[in-house]
Amino acid sequence: MNTSTSHRSFAPHVPADVAGLLGFLALVIAVLSFASDRFFSESTFVSVAFQLPELGFFTLAMLMPLISGGFNLSVTFTANISGLAMAWVLRTYGGADAGAIAIILGIAAALATGAAAGWVMGAVIARTGASPILVSLSMMIFLRGLGEFLTRGGDISGFPPFVREMGNGVFLGVPIPLLIFLGCALLWHVVMTRSRLGFATRMIGSNLEATRYSGIQTTRAVTRIYMLSGLMCGVAGVVMAAQFNSVRVGHGEAFLLISVLACFLGRVDPFGGFGRVVPVVIALVILQVIASGLNLLGANQHLATALWGVFLLAVMLFRWAWANGMSKTLVRKRAAATEGVTQ
Amino acid sequence: MPDFRKLGIGSIEALLILVIAIMVIGLSLSTSTFLTAPNLFDLLNQSSVNIIFAVGLLVVLIAGGIDISFAVGASVVQYLTALTVMRLGGGNWALGFIVSAFFGFLLGSINATIIYRFRIVSIVVTIATFNVFFGGLMFLTGGVSIYDLPDWWTDRVSLIHFSTVSGNANLALPVAVMVVMVIATWFLLRRTTTGRQLYAMGDNPEAARRVGVNIGAMHYIAFGWLGMMAGIAGLMQAHYVQEVVPNAFYGRELDVLAAVVLGGARLGGGRGTILGAILGILLTAITANGLNLLGISPYAFKMIIGAIILIAITLSSGGFAKLVGARFTSQSVKASS
Numbered sequence: 001m002n003t004s005t006s007h008r009s010f011a012p013h014v015p016a017d018v019a020g021l022l023g024f025l026a027l028v029i030a031v032l033s034f035a036s037d038r039f040f041s042e043s044t045f046v047s048v049a050f051q052l053p054e055l056g057f058f059t060l061a062m063l064m065p066l067i068s069g070g071f072n073l074s075v076t077f078t079a080n081i082s083g084l085a086m087a088w089v090l091r092t093y094g095g096a097d098a099g100a101i102a103i104i105l106g107i108a109a110a111l112a113t114g115a116a117a118g119w120v121m122g123a124v125i126a127r128t129g130a131s132p133i134l135v136s137l138s139m140m141i142f143l144r145g146l147g148e149f150l151t152r153g154g155d156i157s158g159f160p161p162f163v164r165e166m167g168n169g170v171f172l173g174v175p176i177p178l179l180i181f182l183g184c185a186l187l188w189h190v191v192m193t194r195s196r197l198g199f200a201t202r203m204i205g206s207n208l209e210a211t212r213y214s215g216i217q218t219t220r221a222v223t224r225i226y227m228l229s230g231l232m233c234g235v236a237g238v239v240m241a242a243q244f245n246s247v248r249v250g251h252g253e254a255f256l257l258i259s260v261l262a263c264f265l266g267r268v269d270p271f272g273g274f275g276r277v278v279p280v281v282i283a284l285v286i287l288q289v290i291a292s293g294l295n296l297l298g299a300n301q302h303l304a305t306a307l308w309g310v311f312l313l314a315v316m317l318f319r320w321a322w323a324n325g326m327s328k329t330l331v332r333k334r335a336a337a338t339e340g341v342t343q
Numbered sequence: 344m345p346d347f348r349k350l351g352i353g354s355i356e357a358l359l360i361l362v363i364a365i366m367v368i369g370l371s372l373s374t375s376t377f378l379t380a381p382n383l384f385d386l387l388n389q390s391s392v393n394i395i396f397a398v399g400l401l402v403v404l405i406a407g408g409i410d411i412s413f414a415v416g417a418s419v420v421q422y423l424t425a426l427t428v429m430r431l432g433g434g435n436w437a438l439g440f441i442v443s444a445f446f447g448f449l450l451g452s453i454n455a456t457i458i459y460r461f462r463i464v465s466i467v468v469t470i471a472t473f474n475v476f477f478g479g480l481m482f483l484t485g486g487v488s489i490y491d492l493p494d495w496w497t498d499r500v501s502l503i504h505f506s507t508v509s510g511n512a513n514l515a516l517p518v519a520v521m522v523v524m525v526i527a528t529w530f531l532l533r534r535t536t537t538g539r540q541l542y543a544m545g546d547n548p549e550a551a552r553r554v555g556v557n558i559g560a561m562h563y564i565a566f567g568w569l570g571m572m573a574g575i576a577g578l579m580q581a582h583y584v585q586e587v588v589p590n591a592f593y594g595r596e597l598d599v600l601a602a603v604v605l606g607g608a609r610l611g612g613g614r615g616t617i618l619g620a621i622l623g624i625l626l627t628a629i630t631a632n633g634l635n636l637l638g639i640s641p642y643a644f645k646m647i648i649g650a651i652i653l654i655a656i657t658l659s660s661g662g663f664a665k666l667v668g669a670r671f672t673s674q675s676v677k678a679s680s
Contacts, residue, residue: 124653124657128656134604134605134610137601139649140597142645142648145644257470257473258474260470302477302481306474306475306477306479307478308474309474310475312470316461316468
C-alpha cells in the first residue's frame, strides 16, 4: 500500500548506507563472537565463504528486476533448469568422464537456458505490460513443472572431477565459487554504474513512462534486464550443480524469498529506482554470518530463517525511525490523535 | 443480449468462463469419468480450501496490498488451534471456528500493524513475516505433525451423499464453509460501505484518505479478513486430510496468488472480483483434474498449468495484438486506459 511518500528522500545517501551496513556486520560478528568462543575462527569464515555464493547468485539475479521496479520469482527454478541443461550435455558426452569441450558446452547450455527463460519473461513483461510478479510466478510454476517432468522428481548426479573442483575447490586460499560470485558481483556493479542499461534500469524503476518519453527503448531494456537475470540464474545453476555434484529440481527453493530479503536489507528501494550492488553484497555477508553463527551455536536452519525475517523487520523499523526522527513521529501522533477526535 | 456486467461478469470473467466451458466440453467428450457426480464433487472438495484462501487474498489485493505470509500463517493457526482446543478439553466446531478465526485475525493484524504504523511496503513486510512464521513454526514444533486431533475435527461430515454407477458421490463440509465464506466476502465487498472504501483505498490511497476513509482501519480489515479466511481454510484443510502438518501450505501462497491475479485482480489495488478469483482457482483445478483423467503423467501437471497461466496473461493483459505490434504499445496503452 503506497501510503509511504517519504521513502525516496533517504534512499540516495551514497556512502552512509555502506558504512551503516558494515557497522551492522561488525556488530553481528562481535555479538556472535561473544556468544560463542568458537565463532571467531578460520573454520567459520571458510564455511561462510563456501555457503555465501549460492544465495549470492540468486540475490544478484533478483537485484536488477527489483531495481527496475519488477520482480523475478522464478530465479531458483531457472537455476535448476539450467543445471539440468548442463547435466544433460555432460551425460550425453560421457558423464563423469566428459572432456573439456563437453564441460564448456555444458556450461554454455546452462547459461543459454537461463538467458532464454529470462528473455521470454522479459519479452512478455515488456510487451504486454503485465505485472512482473505474475509473469515470473507463472514462469516459476512452469519451470518447476518442466523440471519435475524431466527428472521425475529424482536427481541427476555424477559430474567430471573438474566440475566438482569448480564447486568445491580452493584457488589461492579462496573458494572457487566465491571467486565466481565476486566476479559476477563486480560485473553487475559495472553494468549498474557504467552502462546505459544500468542507467535505464534505474530510470525505468522510477518511472517507466517518463523513461520511454525521454527516448530510451524501454521494451528492449526490460527484456535485457530479465535476460541478464536469467543468465545469472544460469551461473547459479552451474555452481550449484558443481557444488553438490548433482542436480535436483527444488534445490535452493528456500532461497527465493531470502534473496528478496537480502536485496531489501541492502537498501534496494521496494518501489524500484534505487539500489546498488555493494550494499547488497554486504547484506548478504551479514545474513550468511548470522546463519553460520547460529549453526555454530547449535540452532537449526529454521531458527535462522525466522531470525532473518525478524532481522529484516528490525532494519526496516530502524530505518523508518531514522527517516522520520522522533520529533516528526510525535507530530504525526498528535495529528493522528486530533484526526481521531474530529471523526 | 443480456447485460453481463450487471451480473458481475466483466471481460476477464467472460474469457475465463469461455475457456472453462471449452475445457469442460472437451473433457466430457474425451473422458468418460469427468462429467460424473463423484468427480465433480471431489473437484469441489479439493478446491474449497484454495477458494477460501483466494477470496481472502482478493480483499487484500483490492485494498492495494499483497500478502505472501497467509498460507504459512494458516499452518501456524492450525497448530495453535489444535493446541488450544486440546488444552480446553476437546472443544467442538463452534469453538474451532472461533479460535481459528481469532488466531488468523491476530496474524493478519500483525502484518497490518507493521505495514500501517511503520509505512513499510506490504510485500517486504509479508516476506519477512513469511520467514518468521514458517521458520518459527518449524523451529518450535521441530517439524512434527499432529495426528491425534479431536474426533469432531476429523470425522467426515457429508452434506450430500449418494451412490452412482461410477462410485460414491460425496460433498464434504469444506464446500459448505467455502460457500459461506464466499458469500460473506461478497457481502463485505459489494454491499457495505467498508467494501467501497477498500476499493477506493486500493485505487488511490491518498485520495481515499482525503475523502475521509480511515486508512488504518482499512488495513486491519483487509489483512485481518485474509487472516481469518486463512485460519478457516487451515481448519478445513486439517479436517479434510485429518492431520496437521507444519509445512503443508509451504508454497501454496504463490499458487493462490497466481490464480487470483489470473481472475482479474490487479496487483496494485482497486480492481478484482470474487467471481474472477473463483474462476481462476477453478481453471487451474479443472486443468489438473482433466490432465489426471486423461492419463497424463502427474509430473507434467504443473508445467502445463504454468504454461496456461503464462499464455492467459499474455493474451488477457493488453491482448495479442500488443505482443505482435509492440511498436504501437504506447498508443494502445493510452487508448485502453
